[in-house]
Structures are given as C-alpha cells and as structure tokens.
Amino acid sequence: MTTVQQGTTAADALAAAHTYAARGAALSKVYGDGDTRVVALDAVDVEFRRGQFTAIMGPSGSGKSTLMHCMAGLDSLTSGRAWIGETEISALDDKGLTRLRRDKVGFIFQAFNLLPTLTALENITLPMDIAGRTPDQAWLDGVIDAVGLRERLRHRPTELSGGQQQRVACARALASRPDIIFADEPTGNLDSRSGASVLSFLRTSVREMGQTVVMVTHDPSAASYADRVLFLADGRIVDEMAAPTADRVLERMKAFDTAGRGATGVI
Amino acid sequence: MWRTTWRSLMAHKLRLAFSGLAIVLGVAFVAGTMIFTDTLNRTFTALFESTAADVSVEPAAAFEEGVNGPSGTTAHLPSALVEQVRAVDGVAGAEGYVQTEGVYVLDRDGDVLDTGGAPGVGVSWFDDRDLSPSELTDGRAPARDGEVALDQATAEEIGYTVGDRVTLLTPGPRIEAEVVGIFTFGEDGGLAGASLTAFELGTAQTLLGLGDGFTGINVLAADGVSHDELRSRVAAAVGRDYDVTTAQEQADEQSAALEEGLSFITVLLTAFAGIALFVGSFIILNTFSMLVAQRTRELALLRALGAGRGQVTRSVLTEALVMGLLGSTLGLLGGFGIASALRALFGSFGLTLDGNLVLSAGTIAWSYAVGVVVTLVAAYLPARRAAATPPVAAMRDDHVAAERSLRRRTLTGSVLAAVGGGALTTSLLADGGGAAQLVGFGGLSLVLAAIALSPVLARPFARSVGAILPRMWGTTGHLARENAQRNPRRTAATASALMVGLALVTAFSILGASTNASVDKLIGTSLRADYVVSTAVGQPFTPEIADRLRAIDEVDAITQERFGQAMLDGQGTLLAAVDPATLDSTVLLDYVDGSSAGLLGRGLVVDEPTADSHGWDVGDTVEMVTATGDTAQLTVGGIFTANQVIAPAVVSLETFTVTGGAELDRYVFVDVADGAGTASVRSAIETAIDPYAVVTLKDRDEFAGEQKGQVDQILMLINALLVLSVLIAVLGIVNTLAMSVLERTREVGLLRAIGMTRAQLRRMVRLESVLISVYGSVLGLGLGALIGVGLSRALSDQGISELVVPGGRLVLFLAIGAVIGVLAAVWPARRAARMQVLDAIATT
Incomplete structure (x- = not known):
C-alpha cells in the first residue's frame, strides 16, 4: 500500500493508473457529530488492481458498502483521496462525478437494477444512450452472448426472472467497457443456482475480458469466486485473503464473530 | 438513522401537504364560485328591488x-x-x-x-x-x-x-x-x-x-x-x-328573472366549478392512493400483527376525515379570495358589485360536503385496496398492484361517444330551437366520452405523437414517453382537466369568431344607413334627436327603432318598431316573402324562424298583446331571413305607440344623400346630437365594431376563466408529476448512478409533462372544435350565418398547452434532480 501514498504527482498517478483500476488513500467517512458521530470509514488505504476480481466482506456496519459507494463516486468523502483510473474523483463536482460514473464505472445493485419501461437491450445500452455514444457492436454482441440473453433482448424486466434481470444488469455494466465494475450484493436476492451463474459470469468477465470487478457481499461462497477478499471491520481493512475458498472465508468470518462478541463483552 | 427518519417525516409531511392543498383548492373553487354567484344575485336583487x-x-x-x-x-x-x-x-x-x-x-x-x-x-x-x-x-x-x-x-x-x-x-x-x-x-x-x-x-x-x-x-x-x-x-x-x-x-x-338573465354567467361559472371539483377530487384521490401505497408495508405489518381489514381501512379514513375538515375550512377561506378576484374581474368590465361578499349556509354546506365527502371517497378506494392486499404480498419488496382493465372504460366511452356524435350530427340536420339543446347534450356526452376514453387513448397518443420525443431528445425523450404511458389512468385524468377547460374555451372561440364574422357580413349586406345613433348599450333616448337629425339637409332618410316585449299568438317575443317608409333605405331586410310595405297599417313582418315556429304565412292574422295589456290584430305582411340588426318581429312605430309603446328611441339609422361630403355631414350630425351626451354617432365600421365589442367582451370573460381552469390544470399536472417522481425514486437513483446528468433528468420530467399537457390540449381542442362548430351551426337561424374556425387562436391554445407542461414540470423536475443518488437507491 505504500505505492498508493507516493502516487500523488501527475506522473505517479499515470503510472499507478496502469496498474490499478481504482485506489483510495486515507479514505474517511464520518456521519453526524457529537453523540451521534459514527465513523464509517477510518483512514482506509485501498487499491484495486486491473483485471482482478475483489470481494469486500465484513459484518454489518463494518463500512463495506460505504467504501464501495465512496470509491464509485456515489457518496462523498469526509477526507482522503480516491482515484478511478487517472481521475481523482474526490476532486470532482456532481457533473464530473456523473460523467465519470457514466463513462468509467459499471454498476450492479442488489435489486432494482433495470428500468421497467425499457426492454432488456435498451437497459443494456442505457448508459451509452444517455451519453449519446454508439455502442461497439462486436463487443456488445460478445457481452450479450456471454450472459446468454440473446433470446430475451426484446423482453421487459417484468418478463424476466430474477437471475435473468441480474444478468441483464451485468451486461449493462460491461457493455460500455468501464474501468471498473462495482457490484453491491449482486446475488443477495437470487437463489443459489441463479446466483452461481451471475458470479461465474463476473469471474469470466475478469479472466477472459480483462475486466476489473469489486463486489460487496456477505456470502462466503460468493466471495470464493473472487481473486482476493478484503475483510473490513469498524471502518478499517483488517485482513486480506488471496485465492479464497468458501470454507476459508467462512472460517475467517467466524473469527470476526468471536472477536466481535469478545469485544462487546456479550459472552 | 436520525437523518433518514427526519427525511422520511419531511417527505411524508410534504405528501400530506399535497393532499391538503388539493382539498383546499377544490373547495376554494367551489366556494368561490358560489359566493360570487350569491353576491351577484344579492346585488342585482337590491338594484331591482326598488x-x-x-x-x-x-x-x-x-x-x-x-x-x-x-x-x-x-x-x-x-x-x-x-x-x-x-x-x-x-x-x-x-x-x-x-x-x-x-x-x-x-x-x-x-x-x-x-x-x-x-x-x-x-x-x-x-x-x-x-x-x-x-x-x-x-x-x-x-x-x-x-x-x-x-x-x-x-x-x-x-x-x-x-x-x-x-x-x-x-x-x-x-x-x-x-x-x-x-x-x-x-x-x-x-x-x-x-x-x-x-x-x-x-x-x-x-x-x-x-x-x-x-x-x-x-x-x-x-x-x-x-x-x-x-x-x-x-x-x-x-x-x-x-x-x-x-x-x-x-x-x-x-330573483327568478335574474337567474334567467344571468344564466349564461352562472352556467359558465358552474362549469368551471365543476372542473375545479373534478381536478380537486382527482388530486385528492391521486394523493391518497400514493399515501396509502407508500404505507402498504406499514399497513401490511399492522395486518400481520392482527389488525383487521376494517381497522386498517378505518385508520386511513380517520386521517382522511381530519384532513377533509381542515382542508374544507381553509378552502372556504380561499373561496373568499377567489370570489374577490372574480368581483374585481367583473368590475373591470364595468359591472360593479357593492357591499360585502355573501356567504350563505348553502355555500358552507356544499364546501364541507365536497371537501369531506370527496376526501373520504378518495381515501376509501385505495384504503380498501390496501386492506385487501394479503399481508405477505405487501411485505414483499416488489409488490405491484395489478393494473385494472380498461375494458369497461372503453365500452362506456364508446357508447357515450356514439350518443354524443349522433346528437351532434342530428343537430346539424335539425331545424329550429331544438338544435342548440341537441348540441348541448351531444357536447356533454362527448366530453364524458373523452374523460372515459382518455386512458384508452393515452397509449396510442404517446406512441404516435410521442414518437418525436426519442427522435428529438434521444434516451431522455424515450424514457419520458414510456413514463407518460405507464399509468394511463393517471395520465388521462391529469390531461382531462386541461381538456375540459380548453374544450369550453375553444367552443366559445369558434362561436365568437363565427358571430363576429356574421356581424361583419350582416352589416355589410343589410345596413344601408351611413350612420347609426345610439347609446352604447341600447338604452332608450328621446325622439327629439331623430327630429333634429331629420332637419339636416344632407340627410336623406331617418329610421327610428324602438323595442318592446309582446305576446304574438300567445308567445313572448322581442318586438321592434320602425318607420316603414324609410326602413328600406337604412336597413335592408332579405325578404323571403312580402316586403317592408307589409308594415303599413296594422302590419307585422317577422323573421323566418318565428314564422316557421308559428306556421305563419303572409296574409295571416296574428294577435298581439303588449306589456300594457293592449291588444291588436296584426296582419303578417312579410317574412325575412333572421337578422341581428333587428328583432324577430317588427311593427310600425304607429302600431307600437297605439298599443302602449313608449316614445323612446333605441337606435336611429341615418342615411345620407349620395355625393354629400362625408366630413361635413358627420360634423353636422355631431353638432345636432351634441346636447344629448348619452348617444353617440357611429359610422358603419364603428357600429360593426361596437356590435363585435360585445362578443369580444364575453370572449374576454371566458378567457379570464380559462386562466382559472389552466391554473387548476397546472396544479393537477404538478401533483401527478410530483407523485410520479416520488414513486420512481429508485429509478431516478438508478439513472443518476449509471450516469444521467441532472439536466437530462429534468428534461425527462419536463418532456413527460409536456406530453401529458399536449395530450389534454389536443383532446380539448378537438372536442371544443366539434362543439363550437355544432353550436355555431345550431344557432345559424339566430343570425350566425358564417362559420369561422379561428386557426391561429387554436394553435395558440395548443402552444399554451405545451407551455403549461413546461411550467408544471419546473418544481417536480427540480425535485427529481436534487435527489441524492444514495438516498434514492436506498429508498425501499
């Protein structure tokens, strides 16, 4: 993580951008003040290497969603700096952030990912349509085939199953070839089979298309699809695991539970 | 946590304020109309009660x-x-x-x-x-x-x-x-x-x-x-x-006579109160549907915890009752404001209403009845639906109420449209007095048909006319169009308010333009006199004026015209009296049978509709009873095409005086010798009438202008009322859009998250708004054109010989409709754009 702190000049930022799709330095997020003061992020340094699939895990209230929202330009930081590619997002205004999300970031939410008034295909190309750009047809075809939705492109979201809807959301996130895709519990609402197909697709997009994916999840088996897992607790990154398996992740999470109980003195 | 609670409370408050405002406005318009009508009545009663x-x-x-x-x-x-x-x-x-x-x-x-x-x-x-x-x-x-x-x-x-x-x-x-x-x-x-x-x-x-x-x-x-x-x-x-x-x-x-005399104004005001009530009810219904929908989970939780359906319904109804009472009280106060505004408006037309505004028990009763009953009904429907939702279904995240079928609407609307269309067509073929009633009936049926059918037509409209939106504004236009047809009932109800208002105004504009064109044509063809001397409003004046004019050398012929009421064969008619010898040189009547000579002796000439309705022919004898009770046997000596310059029945001055008519002129027509210098004659006439400040001299153009001025004044009044109906329509659109934006909070969040700019979001809301308002305007213009043409044709025997559809004015109305859409969207669009992305996504 030392590289991050050094990467503050323009040249360094450019060099860092080659290696990292996104990174953050001393990210802090504080809600409220006085008695109601809550530190959601506490000086977090983090980086996401290009072509890597990262899972962020942690107990409820650990700050994992806040970290993702701040890195994605959905939420503002109390202090610290964050970059996506070579763009420092902590310096952008609303307009700049909007453009950044549109052009450089892909999103997959837990639910309500699609506009009910648009067909699957229209949903997939929506960010590019908003930007007024023409999609790269060959890439688009590849993405559509990869998610296996060619037959369903003319359907509206209400005519699709939950798994299909999430795959449309994945396709949308990928279609504009963003620097990074943020997924917020993408399988939280799906049964295990549908969830598995979405996760496999995300892994494929990283392995075969060179995408960078950051996924927040609380499901150890979902995390096992990632290349590495970051563990958050109390607004800090407390551990990191490479080549995770579901069992190892589960073990690590159990340790949190015990530590948590010890800390709060419940047992 | 505290922040979210506060925000949701504020949002809730806003929604409550919205439905409250809806009740206040609805009641205010009804109360204002009633207060004003009562005040009008009281003032005139005082005037005539001598x-x-x-x-x-x-x-x-x-x-x-x-x-x-x-x-x-x-x-x-x-x-x-x-x-x-x-x-x-x-x-x-x-x-x-x-x-x-x-x-x-x-x-x-x-x-x-x-x-x-x-x-x-x-x-x-x-x-x-x-x-x-x-x-x-x-x-x-x-x-x-x-x-x-x-x-x-x-x-x-x-x-x-x-x-x-x-x-x-x-x-x-x-x-x-x-x-x-x-x-x-x-x-x-x-x-x-x-x-x-x-x-x-x-x-x-x-x-x-x-x-x-x-x-x-x-x-x-x-x-x-x-x-x-x-x-x-x-x-x-x-x-x-x-x-x-x-x-x-x-x-x-x-007061009975007054009601008759003011029936035109009363009908108009009632129509606008009706629009107000319709829009008011709709806003209330809309708001409560939303309030209840937002609370579906809360209500479902109550149900899951063992609350009965009745309890859930009652809790919503109690809230509605309190709001209805509060809203009605404020609305009643607002009604005073509206009545004052109307009084000021009428004052600017020269109709001064003195004394305080009249608040009758009827006004109070109606205000509360409207405010409370409408609110209760508006709350009951969604409450019942909410209570009927199974608790489990409502607890689910994506519970969406099933869209009700539009089949019944289609059926009702089609039947009404057929009836209305039939009545209008029949009125075009029918003769005489029944035609206007047929148009009225047909027009009303068509308006109701349009209200019933508008949700059915909303989708095809959005698809066809709305097709330009994606072409002009890409994705924002596309989304706006899709949004406009998502809830066709709501879109239609929103558009209906504008539709009814514009239909009325369009119909009267066509009638007014046709009347003015007819006046021009009439005066061009039938007024032979070079000048007309009269007061501005047909008040009587001394016959000395006519005598003085007769003394001017260049004046060829003078025709005095007087008016009275008479019963002709038992039917009350406006009667004109003229000088038979000079009539033809000043006012040229188009005789179907007979001539002006038929006025001589105890002669009577009548217009065609009057002759037809009695079955009179030249040579028939008619019994006349005047207001004084004098009677005379008159011989029909001529039948002429209906003419606005003169009354339906005409007798000679001599007959008029003998039967008790006052020797006071209302109009004096002056024909000047050919070749006489215009300026010198005019100044001679002006000198002659100068001592009589009450009368003025008008040449043919000025006279036509004066006649048209009366029509224009009525049109002005109608346009002023249009402003009112537009105002309510705008509120309806604002309400619908605000509701839609609230409802689609998560969509707005998603769009912002994936890169839609605030400007694009605002445009999306604005385009949806314009599509709705243009839809209402198009329906209104179409309906109004049908009714206006029907009305003008039906009144053709009353002297509306010409049919003019004022195209420029109608285009202006359409443009106003579009502008209304833009204006109504300002606040909801800003609200949508201001939403914080995260809050919007987090909203469940």
Missing part, C-alpha cells in the same frame, strides 16, 4: 318580462288610485311614486357617466320615510323644480357635492338642477353601477309627462296585518287592471 314597501301596486303586465327585455311601455296609475288604496282597511300608509330609466347625470365635461351598461334611473322622492328605500347622507330632499338628490356612488364618482349645479339627460328634455342631497339606496347602498337621481314628485311627473299619475304605489301594512292579507285586500280594492305584490313576491320574481 321598494321598501310591504306591498306595491303597479300597472298590470300582461305577462312576465325578463330582466333584460326593455318593457317599452308608459303605463301609469291615476292619482285617485292612491286615495283608493289608502282607504283600504289595514293600510298604514300609501304613496305614489314615479320611476323611469333614461335619466343620466353629466359630468363637468358634459359627458355621460359610464355606468358600464347599468341603467340611469330617475325616481321621485318619497315623503313618507317608512316607504322609501333611500336614505339621505348629506343635505336634504329635493323639494321643488330644479332640485335633485344623487346617489352617493354616482356623486362621489363625478365629484359632485351638495350645492353643485348638474346637467341631466332625461327621456324628455335636458335639464339643469341643483344638487340638494346625497343619499344611499337599499340595504347595501349599492346599485351595481347604475346611477340614481331623485326628483321632487311633481317634477318627476312632468318629466315623464304623467300629469298627476304615478308609475307605482308603495303601501305600508298596519300592525298585525300580514303582507299576504294586505295584498288580497288591496287587490280587491284596485281591481284587475293593476298588479299587487308583496315585497317577498317581488323579490322572488326578480
């Missing part, structure tokens, strides 16, 4: 006269009759009086005070103060020739005080007098703009040429004698030649 007497005696009228119709009679009571009445047992006092129209006060420049169409009335001063409706505020009563008292409003307006000398125009000579007193009239001291001049009795009698006669007697009842009883006794004493009425009967008669 007596403080318990019972009054007047010359018998052969039939009821309308308020608007000139009576045109000089019937009077002999002075001996007063003594006869005084002698009746139970009479505490009786005094004869004289009252006449056509008395005008001139200001210091010698001009007639503009009464905005209200009459200038002259009265005799009552010696018995108990019998007088007037009360002195300054000076003393007029006691001799050359003294007058003026009503306070008139005196103040001109700036006369006691001691000033004034010039007065009367039906007889022009006179000079000294102001010796100022008085107020009736309970409110108001006269709806009319001026009132009081004379000493003998002077008034002389002015009217009544000798020692009166135009009426006021009678006061002795203690213990009821008005009805007194009326019977007096009636028995004076015989059948006189009408004896109690104060109550007079008031009733006058």
Whole structure:
C-alpha cells in the first residue's frame, strides 16, 4: 500500500493508473457529530488492481458498502483521496462525478437494477444512450452472448426472472467497457443456482475480458469466486485473503464473530 | 438513522401537504364560485328591488318580462288610485311614486357617466320615510323644480357635492338642477353601477309627462296585518287592471328573472366549478392512493400483527376525515379570495358589485360536503385496496398492484361517444330551437366520452405523437414517453382537466369568431344607413334627436327603432318598431316573402324562424298583446331571413305607440344623400346630437365594431376563466408529476448512478409533462372544435350565418398547452434532480 501514498504527482498517478483500476488513500467517512458521530470509514488505504476480481466482506456496519459507494463516486468523502483510473474523483463536482460514473464505472445493485419501461437491450445500452455514444457492436454482441440473453433482448424486466434481470444488469455494466465494475450484493436476492451463474459470469468477465470487478457481499461462497477478499471491520481493512475458498472465508468470518462478541463483552 | 427518519417525516409531511392543498383548492373553487354567484344575485336583487314597501301596486303586465327585455311601455296609475288604496282597511300608509330609466347625470365635461351598461334611473322622492328605500347622507330632499338628490356612488364618482349645479339627460328634455342631497339606496347602498337621481314628485311627473299619475304605489301594512292579507285586500280594492305584490313576491320574481338573465354567467361559472371539483377530487384521490401505497408495508405489518381489514381501512379514513375538515375550512377561506378576484374581474368590465361578499349556509354546506365527502371517497378506494392486499404480498419488496382493465372504460366511452356524435350530427340536420339543446347534450356526452376514453387513448397518443420525443431528445425523450404511458389512468385524468377547460374555451372561440364574422357580413349586406345613433348599450333616448337629425339637409332618410316585449299568438317575443317608409333605405331586410310595405297599417313582418315556429304565412292574422295589456290584430305582411340588426318581429312605430309603446328611441339609422361630403355631414350630425351626451354617432365600421365589442367582451370573460381552469390544470399536472417522481425514486437513483446528468433528468420530467399537457390540449381542442362548430351551426337561424374556425387562436391554445407542461414540470423536475443518488437507491 505504500505505492498508493507516493502516487500523488501527475506522473505517479499515470503510472499507478496502469496498474490499478481504482485506489483510495486515507479514505474517511464520518456521519453526524457529537453523540451521534459514527465513523464509517477510518483512514482506509485501498487499491484495486486491473483485471482482478475483489470481494469486500465484513459484518454489518463494518463500512463495506460505504467504501464501495465512496470509491464509485456515489457518496462523498469526509477526507482522503480516491482515484478511478487517472481521475481523482474526490476532486470532482456532481457533473464530473456523473460523467465519470457514466463513462468509467459499471454498476450492479442488489435489486432494482433495470428500468421497467425499457426492454432488456435498451437497459443494456442505457448508459451509452444517455451519453449519446454508439455502442461497439462486436463487443456488445460478445457481452450479450456471454450472459446468454440473446433470446430475451426484446423482453421487459417484468418478463424476466430474477437471475435473468441480474444478468441483464451485468451486461449493462460491461457493455460500455468501464474501468471498473462495482457490484453491491449482486446475488443477495437470487437463489443459489441463479446466483452461481451471475458470479461465474463476473469471474469470466475478469479472466477472459480483462475486466476489473469489486463486489460487496456477505456470502462466503460468493466471495470464493473472487481473486482476493478484503475483510473490513469498524471502518478499517483488517485482513486480506488471496485465492479464497468458501470454507476459508467462512472460517475467517467466524473469527470476526468471536472477536466481535469478545469485544462487546456479550459472552 | 436520525437523518433518514427526519427525511422520511419531511417527505411524508410534504405528501400530506399535497393532499391538503388539493382539498383546499377544490373547495376554494367551489366556494368561490358560489359566493360570487350569491353576491351577484344579492346585488342585482337590491338594484331591482326598488321598494321598501310591504306591498306595491303597479300597472298590470300582461305577462312576465325578463330582466333584460326593455318593457317599452308608459303605463301609469291615476292619482285617485292612491286615495283608493289608502282607504283600504289595514293600510298604514300609501304613496305614489314615479320611476323611469333614461335619466343620466353629466359630468363637468358634459359627458355621460359610464355606468358600464347599468341603467340611469330617475325616481321621485318619497315623503313618507317608512316607504322609501333611500336614505339621505348629506343635505336634504329635493323639494321643488330644479332640485335633485344623487346617489352617493354616482356623486362621489363625478365629484359632485351638495350645492353643485348638474346637467341631466332625461327621456324628455335636458335639464339643469341643483344638487340638494346625497343619499344611499337599499340595504347595501349599492346599485351595481347604475346611477340614481331623485326628483321632487311633481317634477318627476312632468318629466315623464304623467300629469298627476304615478308609475307605482308603495303601501305600508298596519300592525298585525300580514303582507299576504294586505295584498288580497288591496287587490280587491284596485281591481284587475293593476298588479299587487308583496315585497317577498317581488323579490322572488326578480330573483327568478335574474337567474334567467344571468344564466349564461352562472352556467359558465358552474362549469368551471365543476372542473375545479373534478381536478380537486382527482388530486385528492391521486394523493391518497400514493399515501396509502407508500404505507402498504406499514399497513401490511399492522395486518400481520392482527389488525383487521376494517381497522386498517378505518385508520386511513380517520386521517382522511381530519384532513377533509381542515382542508374544507381553509378552502372556504380561499373561496373568499377567489370570489374577490372574480368581483374585481367583473368590475373591470364595468359591472360593479357593492357591499360585502355573501356567504350563505348553502355555500358552507356544499364546501364541507365536497371537501369531506370527496376526501373520504378518495381515501376509501385505495384504503380498501390496501386492506385487501394479503399481508405477505405487501411485505414483499416488489409488490405491484395489478393494473385494472380498461375494458369497461372503453365500452362506456364508446357508447357515450356514439350518443354524443349522433346528437351532434342530428343537430346539424335539425331545424329550429331544438338544435342548440341537441348540441348541448351531444357536447356533454362527448366530453364524458373523452374523460372515459382518455386512458384508452393515452397509449396510442404517446406512441404516435410521442414518437418525436426519442427522435428529438434521444434516451431522455424515450424514457419520458414510456413514463407518460405507464399509468394511463393517471395520465388521462391529469390531461382531462386541461381538456375540459380548453374544450369550453375553444367552443366559445369558434362561436365568437363565427358571430363576429356574421356581424361583419350582416352589416355589410343589410345596413344601408351611413350612420347609426345610439347609446352604447341600447338604452332608450328621446325622439327629439331623430327630429333634429331629420332637419339636416344632407340627410336623406331617418329610421327610428324602438323595442318592446309582446305576446304574438300567445308567445313572448322581442318586438321592434320602425318607420316603414324609410326602413328600406337604412336597413335592408332579405325578404323571403312580402316586403317592408307589409308594415303599413296594422302590419307585422317577422323573421323566418318565428314564422316557421308559428306556421305563419303572409296574409295571416296574428294577435298581439303588449306589456300594457293592449291588444291588436296584426296582419303578417312579410317574412325575412333572421337578422341581428333587428328583432324577430317588427311593427310600425304607429302600431307600437297605439298599443302602449313608449316614445323612446333605441337606435336611429341615418342615411345620407349620395355625393354629400362625408366630413361635413358627420360634423353636422355631431353638432345636432351634441346636447344629448348619452348617444353617440357611429359610422358603419364603428357600429360593426361596437356590435363585435360585445362578443369580444364575453370572449374576454371566458378567457379570464380559462386562466382559472389552466391554473387548476397546472396544479393537477404538478401533483401527478410530483407523485410520479416520488414513486420512481429508485429509478431516478438508478439513472443518476449509471450516469444521467441532472439536466437530462429534468428534461425527462419536463418532456413527460409536456406530453401529458399536449395530450389534454389536443383532446380539448378537438372536442371544443366539434362543439363550437355544432353550436355555431345550431344557432345559424339566430343570425350566425358564417362559420369561422379561428386557426391561429387554436394553435395558440395548443402552444399554451405545451407551455403549461413546461411550467408544471419546473418544481417536480427540480425535485427529481436534487435527489441524492444514495438516498434514492436506498429508498425501499
């Protein structure tokens, strides 16, 4: 993580951008003040290497969603700096952030990912349509085939199953070839089979298309699809695991539970 | 956590405020209309109720006269009759009086005070103060020739005080007098703009040429004698030649006549109150549907915890009841504001309404009935739906209420449209008076059909016309179009408010334009006279003017025209009287049969519709009864095409006078010799009429302009009401959009998250709004055009010979519709754009 702190000049930022799709330095997020003061992020340094699939895990209230929202330009930081590619997002205004999300970031939410008034295909190309750009047809075809939705492109979201809807959301996130895709519990609402197909697709997009994916999840088996897992607790990154398996992740999470109980003195 | 709670509370508050505002507005429009109508009634009742007497005696009228119709009679009571009445047992006092129209006060420049169409009335001063409706505020009563008292409003307006000398125009000579007193009239001291001049009795009698006669007697009842009883006794004493009425009967008669006279305004106001009520109800329903939908989970939780359906429904209804009561109270207050605004509006047209606004029990009852009942109904429907939702279904994240079928709407709407279309088509083929009623019925059916069908038509409209949106604005346009057709019922209901308002205005615009074109054509073809001398509003004036004009060398022919009411074979008709010898050289009637010579002797010429309705032919004998009760046998001597310049039935001046018609002219048509210098003739005529400030000289163009001016004034009034209906329509659209934005909070969040800019979001809301408002405008314009054309055709026998559809004006209306959409979207769009992305995504 030392590289991050050094990467503050323009040249360094450019060099860092080659290696990292996104990174953050001393990210802090504080809600409220006085008695109601809550530190959601506490000086977090983090980086996401290009072509890597990262899972962020942690107990409820650990700050994992806040970290993702701040890195994605959905939420503002109390202090610290964050970059996506070579763009420092902590310096952008609303307009700049909007453009950044549109052009450089892909999103997959837990639910309500699609506009009910648009067909699957229209949903997939929506960010590019908003930007007024023409999609790269060959890439688009590849993405559509990869998610296996060619037959369903003319359907509206209400005519699709939950798994299909999430795959449309994945396709949308990928279609504009963003620097990074943020997924917020993408399988939280799906049964295990549908969830598995979405996760496999995300892994494929990283392995075969060179995408960078950051996924927040609380499901150890979902995390096992990632290349590495970051563990958050109390607004800090407390551990990191490479080549995770579901069992190892589960073990690590159990340790949190015990530590948590010890800390709060419940047992 | 605290922040989210606060925010949700604020959002909830806003929603509550919205439904509250909806109730307030709906009630305010209904209450405002009612208060204004009551005030209008009260003012006019005070104006016509010229007596403080318990019972009054007047010359018998052969039939009821309308308020608007000139009576045109000089019937009077002999002075001996007063003594006869005084002698009746139970009479505490009786005094004869004289009252006449056509008395005008001139200001210091010698001009007639503009009464905005209200009459200038002259009265005799009552010696018995108990019998007088007037009360002195300054000076003393007029006691001799050359003294007058003026009503306070008139005196103040001109700036006369006691001691000033004034010039007065009367039906007889022009006179000079000294102001010796100022008085107020009736309970409110108001006269709806009319001026009132009081004379000493003998002077008034002389002015009217009544000798020692009166135009009426006021009678006061002795203690213990009821008005009805007194009326019977007096009636028995004076015989059948006189009408004896109690104060109550007079008031009733006058208000009945008034209702007839003001029916046009009342119908319009009621129509707009109806729109207000419709939009108000819709906003309330809309808001409560949303409120309940937002609370579905809360309600479902209650159900899951064991609350019964009834309990859930009741909890929503209680909330609605409280809001309905609160909203109605505020709405009633708002109604005063609206009534004041309407009064100011009418004041600017010269119709002054004095005194306080009238708040009747009926207004209060209706306001609360509308506010509370509509709110309860509006809350009940969604509450019942919410209560019927199974708890489990409502707890699910994506619970969406099933869209109800539009089949019943389609069916009802189609039947109504067929009925309305049929009635309109039939009216085009039908002749005579039934056509207008058919158009009215057909128009109403079509409006209802359009309201029923508008959700069905909303989707095809959005798809076809809305197709330009994606082409012009890409994805934002595409999304706007899709959003507009998501809830066709709501879109349609929102558009309907604008539709009804614009339909009314369009119909009247077509009628107005057609009328104006007809007036132009009529005056172009039938007015041969070079000049017309008349007052601005058809008030009577002395025939001395015609005599003076006749004396001018260059003047070829003069036709005096007088008006009266008469029964022809038992049917009341407006009657005109003209000089048969000069008629053809001043007003050219298009005779189907006979000629102007048919007026000679006891001749009668009538227009075609009148002849048709009676089945009269030239040579038939018709019995005429005038307002004075005089009768005459007339011979039909001509039938002409209906003509706005003249009445449906015409007799000679001689016949008119013999049957009791007043010798007062309403119009004088002047034909100038060919080749005479225009400027010199005009100045000669102007010199001749100069002493008579009440009349003005108009050439043909000016006369046409004056005639059209009346139509334009009505159009102005309608346009002013359009502003009101547009205002309510805007509120309806704002409400719908705000609701939609709230409902689609998560969509807005998603769009922002994946890169839609605030400007794009605002445009999306704006385009949806414009699509809705243009939809309403198009429906309204279409409906209005059908009704307007139907109405113009139906009234073709009333002299609307031309059919003009004012294209420019209709395009303007459409443009206004689009602008309304833009304006209505301002606030909801800003709200949508201001949403924080994270909050929007997090909203569940």
